[in-house]
Amino acid sequence: MTGITPIIELRDISKSYGNNTALSGINISVYPGEVHCLLGDNGAGKSTLIKMMSGVVPPSTGQILFDGKPVNLASPREAMAYGIATVHQDVGSIPLLGVARNFFLGVEPTKGWGPFKRIDFDKAGEIAIEHIRAMGISRVTDPDQLVGTMSGGERQALAIARALYLGAKVLILDEPTAALGVRESSVVIDAIRKARAQGVALVFITHNAPHAFAVGDRYTVLLQGRVAASFSRGEKTLDELTTWMAGGKKIAEDATV
Amino acid sequence: MSAAPKKTLRIVNLIWLGPAIAWLVIFAFFAIVGGENGFLTSSGTAGWLNIAAELGIIAIPVGLLMMSGEFDLSTGSMVGAASIIVAVGKSYYGISSEAAIALALVLAILVGTFNATLVERTKLPSFIVTLASNMVLMGTALGLSRLLAGTSTISMKDDGWAKDAFATKFGDFNISIGWWIFAAVLAAWVLRRTPFGNWVLATGGNLDGARRAGVPVGRVKLVLFIWTAVSSAFVGVMTTFEFNQGNATTGQGYVFQGAIAAVIGGVLITGGFGSVLGIVFGTMIYGVVSLGLFYTGWSTDWLSTFVGALLVIAVITNNVVRQKALTQGANRK
Ligand SMILES: Nc1ncnc2c1ncn2[C@@H]1O[C@H](COP(=O)(O)OP(=O)(O)OP(=O)(O)O)[C@@H](O)[C@H]1O
Ligand SMILES: [Mg+2]
Numbered sequence: 001m002t003g004i005t006p007i008i009e010l011r012d013i014s015k016s017y018g019n020n021t022a023l024s025g026i027n028i029s030v031y032p033g034e035v036h037c038l039l040g041d042n043g044a045g046k047s048t049l050i051k052m053m054s055g056v057v058p059p060s061t062g063q064i065l066f067d068g069k070p071v072n073l074a075s076p077r078e079a080m081a082y083g084i085a086t087v088h089q090d091v092g093s094i095p096l097l098g099v100a101r102n103f104f105l106g107v108e109p110t111k112g113w114g115p116f117k118r119i120d121f122d123k124a125g126e127i128a129i130e131h132i133r134a135m136g137i138s139r140v141t142d143p144d145q146l147v148g149t150m151s152g153g154e155r156q157a158l159a160i161a162r163a164l165y166l167g168a169k170v171l172i173l174d175e176p177t178a179a180l181g182v183r184e185s186s187v188v189i190d191a192i193r194k195a196r197a198q199g200v201a202l203v204f205i206t207h208n209a210p211h212a213f214a215v216g217d218r219y220t221v222l223l224q225g226r227v228a229a230s231f232s233r234g235e236k237t238l239d240e241l242t243t244w245m246a247g248g249k250k251i252a253e254d255a256t257v
Numbered sequence: 258m259s260a261a262p263k264k265t266l267r268i269v270n271l272i273w274l275g276p277a278i279a280w281l282v283i284f285a286f287f288a289i290v291g292g293e294n295g296f297l298t299s300s301g302t303a304g305w306l307n308i309a310a311e312l313g314i315i316a317i318p319v320g321l322l323m324m325s326g327e328f329d330l331s332t333g334s335m336v337g338a339a340s341i342i343v344a345v346g347k348s349y350y351g352i353s354s355e356a357a358i359a360l361a362l363v364l365a366i367l368v369g370t371f372n373a374t375l376v377e378r379t380k381l382p383s384f385i386v387t388l389a390s391n392m393v394l395m396g397t398a399l400g401l402s403r404l405l406a407g408t409s410t411i412s413m414k415d416d417g418w419a420k421d422a423f424a425t426k427f428g429d430f431n432i433s434i435g436w437w438i439f440a441a442v443l444a445a446w447v448l449r450r451t452p453f454g455n456w457v458l459a460t461g462g463n464l465d466g467a468r469r470a471g472v473p474v475g476r477v478k479l480v481l482f483i484w485t486a487v488s489s490a491f492v493g494v495m496t497t498f499e500f501n502q503g504n505a506t507t508g509q510g511y512v513f514q515g516a517i518a519a520v521i522g523g524v525l526i527t528g529g530f531g532s533v534l535g536i537v538f539g540t541m542i543y544g545v546v547s548l549g550l551f552y553t554g555w556s557t558d559w560l561s562t563f564v565g566a567l568l569v570i571a572v573i574t575n576n577v578v579r580q581k582a583l584t585q586g587a588n589r590k
Pocket of ligand 2: 046047048
């Protein structure tokens with residue numbers, strides 16, 4: 001993948017909350033069409049890292065580059081304008097609204113003029129169903145079906161589909177499978193693969209080694225706010241990955257990466 | 258590309274059905290018990306429709322606001338304040354109807370903005386914020402009317418266009434019924450068809466989710482608070498021309514009746530769920546019960562008992578309906 005510009009790159013980033021150093025000396029590159037897994041124990045700094053990528057908090061020092069150019073992501077809105085989208089674990093869908101209404105929430109397509117301007121439900125429904133199907137959800141065919149009746153995995157897929165439709169170039173997923181069962185997780189993993197195939201760069205935070213192993217192209221392991229290891233797909237076995245995630249410290253001591 | 262999406266009857270689109278059936282049952286009950294005393298006559302029908310119309314104009318935006326997750330208990334004072342403005346303005350300052358009405362509506366916009374801003378800034382429940390503004394506004398209107406006119410009831414005379422627009426009668430039926438229908442059609446259109454309606458339900462259904470999706474939740478609530486205040490002022494203006502007098506306290510009945518009609522009409526008190534047609538039926542239930550009791554010959558003391566029981570049943574039913582909506586079509590294996 002060398003030669004290709006990272007869509008988003010963090011250079012020597014650090015972040016302190018008062019005296020508490022959450023992150024220091026972080027270098028990470030995320031490439032289009034790749035899934036970048038962010039691994040690490042609780043409190044390692046994963047959430048802090050993606051908050052900086054999505055404009056929620058500014059870094060204390062260091063530089064963020066978008067498509068090779070230094071940027072200042074002052075707010076989530078600005079990050080979104082660059083095409084950096086975040087799907088949270090709780091997704092944020094509206095259970096009592098239908099699929100199409102959720103998919104287009106805040107960006108509803110309209111037809112008609114002046115006071116007769118109204119949501120174009122035919123268009124909204126068609127596009128929404130088509131795009132969630134492209135994420136591998138085929139059970140939902142009615143744009144009016146309430147999102148509250150969809151499974152957790154399907155809701156994640158809906159959120160991913162929406163982000164892609166709205167032009168996301170970087171998609172950050174903070175533990176999307178954490179609350180899901182095996183089958184639901186595989187729905188999400190599948191959606192991640194489909195998004196990657198569309199050339200999107202994905203940042204995938206997870207505590208689940210098999211999930212990371214299944215889709216990851218690149219891995220960064222954080223340990224107490226520092227990059228403890230970074231490697232590519234195929235350089236580590238699932239067992240090694242599991243060990244890394246369980247207690248990266250031990251290996252970090254006797255192996256230099 | 259995709260199979261034609263199949264259309265099913267969804268519970269969310271049938272929220273009004275429960276209130277409609279309840280209204281039918283209650284109407285039938287009073288028709289049987291009070292029919293002989295004239296409940297079914299034209300004047301009996303006009304009686305409950307007239308009550309429902311004025312309440313309904315307020316209950317509709319109160320219901321929309323509830324769907325967005327907020328309450329407005331300042332409606333009653335807004336009715337009274339608007340009525341005082343019109344009566345004092347016309348009787349004591351000799352201003353035109355247009356000017357008096359414009360003043361009342363401007364005050365309504367200010368009150369709505371004030372409510373919305375205070376709720377947004379303090380993060381306090383709107384229930385308490387608007388209860389406070391209800392008292393402040395009523396006290397002020399009462400105080401000013403006594404100060405300026407020496408009385409809390411100010412008579413006013415007008416035979417211009419405003420009298421026609423707000424006080425015309427067709428037999429026993431007030432023109433307010435027409436305004437009510439207009440308000441309902443407008444609100445139903447906005448709620449079901451426009452992006453703003455989607456935002457209202459989203460704001461009440463999941464505030465954080467709506468905000469993250471880019472819905473301007475603060476602006477949604479601002480518009481709804483203003484809508485409610487303006488509708489209340491409208492009723493205040495209307496009754497002033499109808500009864501040829503203004504009174505600062507006339508509207509206090511609406512404070513809870515508006516919310517009650519909305520809840521009986523199927524609006525979820527926690528927000529995110531409801532229909533305008535449902536609110537219309539909820540209001541009609543209120544109208545039928547409050548007038549129907551007269552025709553039964555029983556003491557109208559029982560009105561509160563009846564309404565309270567309805568309210569409990571409605572709140573429970575609404576939650577059940579919500580649950581049902583969330584399991585319908587989930588054909589999970
Ligand atoms: N707003 C804050 N103020 C002070 N300290 C913070 C703040 N946010 C995070 N931290 C600290 O930064 C460190 C990293 O936290 P972070 O939430 O990024 O970890 P994480 O890797 O996402 O953990 P988890 O796996 O539990 O989600 C922790 O020590 C945490 O206490
Ligand atoms: Mg975290």
